[in-house]
Amino acid sequence: MSFELEMLTRNLCKRTTISPEELSIISSKFQRQEVAKNQFLLKGGRTCKAIYYVYRGCCKSYIFDSLGKKRVIMFAFADWWITDIDSFTNGHQSKINIQSTVGSILYKLTKENFNELISGFPSFETAFRNMMQFSYIREQRRSLELITDDAPTRYLNLTNRYPNIEQDASQKDIASYLGITPEFLSALKKKLLKEGRS
Amino acid sequence: MSFELEMLTRNLCKRTTISPEELSIISSKFQRQEVAKNQFLLKGGRTCKAIYYVYRGCCKSYIFDSLGKKRVIMFAFADWWITDIDSFTNGHQSKINIQSTVGSILYKLTKENFNELISGFPSFETAFRNMMQFSYIREQRRSLELITDDAPTRYLNLTNRYPNIEQDASQKDIASYLGITPEFLSALKKKLLKEGRS
DNA sequence: CGTCTATTTGAATGTACTCAAAAGCGGTGG
DNA sequence: CCACCGCTTTTGAGTACATTCAAATAGACG
Numbered sequence: 001m002s003f004e005l006e007m008l009t010r011n012l013c014k015r016t017t018i019s020p021e022e023l024s025i026i027s028s029k030f031q032r033q034e035v036a037k038n039q040f041l042l043k044g045g046r047t048c049k050a051i052y053y054v055y056r057g058c059c060k061s062y063i064f065d066s067l068g069k070k071r072v073i074m075f076a077f078a079d080w081w082i083t084d085i086d087s088f089t090n091g092h093q094s095k096i097n098i099q100s101t102v103g104s105i106l107y108k109l110t111k112e113n114f115n116e117l118i119s120g121f122p123s124f125e126t127a128f129r130n131m132m133q134f135s136y137i138r139e140q141r142r143s144l145e146l147i148t149d150d151a152p153t154r155y156l157n158l159t160n161r162y163p164n165i166e167q168d169a170s171q172k173d174i175a176s177y178l179g180i181t182p183e184f185l186s187a188l189k190k191k192l193l194k195e196g197r198s
Numbered sequence: 199m200s201f202e203l204e205m206l207t208r209n210l211c212k213r214t215t216i217s218p219e220e221l222s223i224i225s226s227k228f229q230r231q232e233v234a235k236n237q238f239l240l241k242g243g244r245t246c247k248a249i250y251y252v253y254r255g256c257c258k259s260y261i262f263d264s265l266g267k268k269r270v271i272m273f274a275f276a277d278w279w280i281t282d283i284d285s286f287t288n289g290h291q292s293k294i295n296i297q298s299t300v301g302s303i304l305y306k307l308t309k310e311n312f313n314e315l316i317s318g319f320p321s322f323e324t325a326f327r328n329m330m331q332f333s334y335i336r337e338q339r340r341s342l343e344l345i346t347d348d349a350p351t352r353y354l355n356l357t358n359r360y361p362n363i364e365q366d367a368s369q370k371d372i373a374s375y376l377g378i379t380p381e382f383l384s385a386l387k388k389k390l391l392k393e394g395r396s
Numbered sequence: 397c398g399t400c401t402a403t404t405t406g407a408a409t410g411t412a413c414t415c416a417a418a419a420g421c422g423g424t425g426g
Numbered sequence: 427c428c429a430c431c432g433c434t435t436t437t438g439a440g441t442a443c444a445t446t447c448a449a450a451t452a453g454a455c456g
Contacts, residue, residue, distance in 0.1 A: 065346045073342060086335050122320050125327060133328035137284050139337040144271060146344040147377030148263045151444075170404065179345030184444055186404055349412070370434065382412055384436055 004055050005030070008107055011053070011079055015130040018123040026124055029113035033106045041082075041106070042098040048087035050108045054080050057104025058168035061096050063177070072177040075101070075169055077162060081131055101169050151180045152188055199271050200228070202253050207304055209251070209277055213328040216321040224322055227311035231304045239280075239304070240296040248266035252278050255302020256366035259294050260374070273299070273367055275360060277365040279329055299367050349378045350386055 008030065009023045018026070028051065035041070041059065052059065054076045057122050061073045061082060073096065076082035080182050087094035088111065100106075109117075117124040155178055159165060165174065175185040206228065207221045216224070219270055228251065233239070239257065242244050250257065252274045261273045271294065274280035285292035286309065296306075308313075315322040343352050350352060357363060363372065373383040 024408070063342065069346075071342060071346050073338060085331060089331060122323065124322055125320070129323060129327040129330060132327060132334055133283060133287060136330055136334040136337060139341055140271060140336060143337055143340045143344060144261065144269060146341060147374070148267075148269050151398095170402070176345070182444060183405085183446085187444095190404080334397095368434070379413060380435070381414085381437085385438095388436085 004032070004105065004107070007079060008053050009054060011081075012124070012127045014127075015134075016123060016126045018121075018127065022121055022123055026117055026121060029117060030107040030109050033108050035100045035104050035106060037100060037102050039100050040097065041085075041100070042084060042094060042096060044095050044097050045093055047091060048084040048094045048096070048098075050110050051081060051083040051088065051114060052076070052098075053107040053109070054078055054082065055105040055107060057106075058099050058101045058108075059098055059104060060169065060173060061098045062173075063095050063097070068175075070176055072173050075173075075177065076163065077164070077168060085132075085135075101173065102167075123135070146179060149186065151178060151190060155185065155188060156177050156192070200342060202303065202305070203228070205253060206251050206275060209279075210322070212324045212325075213332075214324045216281055216319075216325065220319055224315055225317060227380070228305040231306050232295050233302050234299045235298060237298050238295065239298070240285075240292060242284060242293050242295050243291055245289055246292045246294070246296075248298075248308050249279060249281040249286065249312060249316050251307070252276055252280065252306060253303040254277060255304075255339060256299045257302060257304075258298055258299050258367065258371055259296045260371075261293050261295070268371075268374055270371050271386040273360070273363065273371075273375065275362070275366060283330075283333075284337060299371065300365075303343040344377060349376060349382065350390060352376050353383065353386060354390070 005027045009018075009027050012018060012023070012026065022041075033052075035057075040051075041052055042061075044063070056078050058078070059076045059082050061084065062070050065071050074082070082095040082098060084094045084098065086092060087096065090151055120130065129145060145157060150159065155174075158174070158178065169177075171189075172182045173184040178185065178189075203225045207225050210216060210221070210224070231250075235349075239248075239250055240259075242261070253383045254276050256276070257274045257280050259274075259282065260268050261271060265270050265377075272280070280296060282296065284290060284295040285294065316326065323339075343355060347355065353372075356372070356376065369383055369387075370380045373380040376383065378386075
């Protein structure tokens with residue numbers, strides 16, 4: 001098994017145990033994909049038909065609000081997963097766009113293959129449930145920060161948690177994710193620098 | 199099976215199929231519990247040892263921020279589930295408090311019983327995974343609203359989505375959940391009333 | 397090199413917060 | 427049954443954080 005697939009399977013095994021035999025079948029269902037910066041994995045209006053594992057690089061998902069402004073829902077860094085879970089699960093047409101923010105190496109699991117794995121391997125369901133749980137916990141923390149912390153604090157939390165984010169994502173997208181304007185993030189960074197808290 | 203338990207099992211079956219035999223074993227693992235207003239289901243500092251199904255009433259989970267202010271993480275209305283999923287899953291001590299906001303009827307699933315069900319019934323794992331997925335989607339929507347919408351919009355979204363929330367929760371807690379001060383929510387409601395948009 | 401987009405800068409504005417105080421409301425004990 | 431206590435909600439003035447808009451500068455990409 002390639003080193004890349006080994007990273008993927010190690011990710012699956014993080015919070016559960018899966019036998020080597022199962023892992024080799026499971027990992028055979030993924031398709032490797034190299035994508036250029038800004039390439040779309042999902043466009044709003046379509047139905048989301050795959051889950052992506054980010055081996056290298058970074059992707060973002062976002063939506064356009066009622067005023068047509070881009071709102072970043074999440075970033076997926078290396079060793080993360082990304083999809084529109086709502087559209088993927090329920091077959092709705094998606095409102096979400098997913099796009100690489102830099103050149104990236106992805107592993108794609110189509111809905112058909114996903115369904116096979118879910119019904120064939122209870123251990124895969126467990127792994128997937130754990131992903132959902134962690135995503136939920138992460139998102140809960142994000143909401144909590146949004147209602148609790150001011151913008152500088154949220155920015156510092158984010159950059160501490162994901163030190164490479166400024167390489168992987170534009171300031172505009174980071175501002176969107178933080179829920180502030182790019183202008184204000186710019187001013188805020190300048191102020192933090194002057195105070196030596198960057 | 200009691201009518202109350204039937205609501206519970208119907209909830210489990212919402213997004214998957216479970217046989218009647220399995221359902222009767224699964225539901226036998228829950229303990230019925232009547233709780234008074236403001237009773238604690240979990241106190242910060244303890245480890246969360248159960249998941250609760252709210253048959254009737256309402257519960258809230260919250261945390262105290264670095265300034266000692268109460269921050270409401272979620273409400274669980276009738277036919278919802280509530281726990282500290284992080285503490286419950288990983289055995290950490292919890293930072294979260296869970297409390298009924300009104301007199302409520304709950305069904306409690308202890309960690310031991312949960313583990314039995316998860317390992318014994320793949321269909322229960324599927325149901326639980328679906329709960330996690332929906333919680334994740336709900337929380338993602340909350341984050342998105344927090345970065346996209348202003349306070350009046352968030353308030354109207356919330357009250358439209360959960361029309362009974364004002365019976366079940368204090369204005370103070372609703373304000374906390376929305377990420378605004380109670381004073382501002384009060385002013386905001388007055389303004390909406392005058393404009394006839396309540 | 398030129399074009400397009402991202403980032404920076406600054407002034408004016410608005411949304412939401414803090415603080416303080418008054419009014420309302422529910423529960424409890426005399 | 428009512429009076430009191432504690433907590434929630436309301437009100438208002440002053441303030442702070444973050445936005446909008448406009449324009450200049452910098453960077454990326456063909």
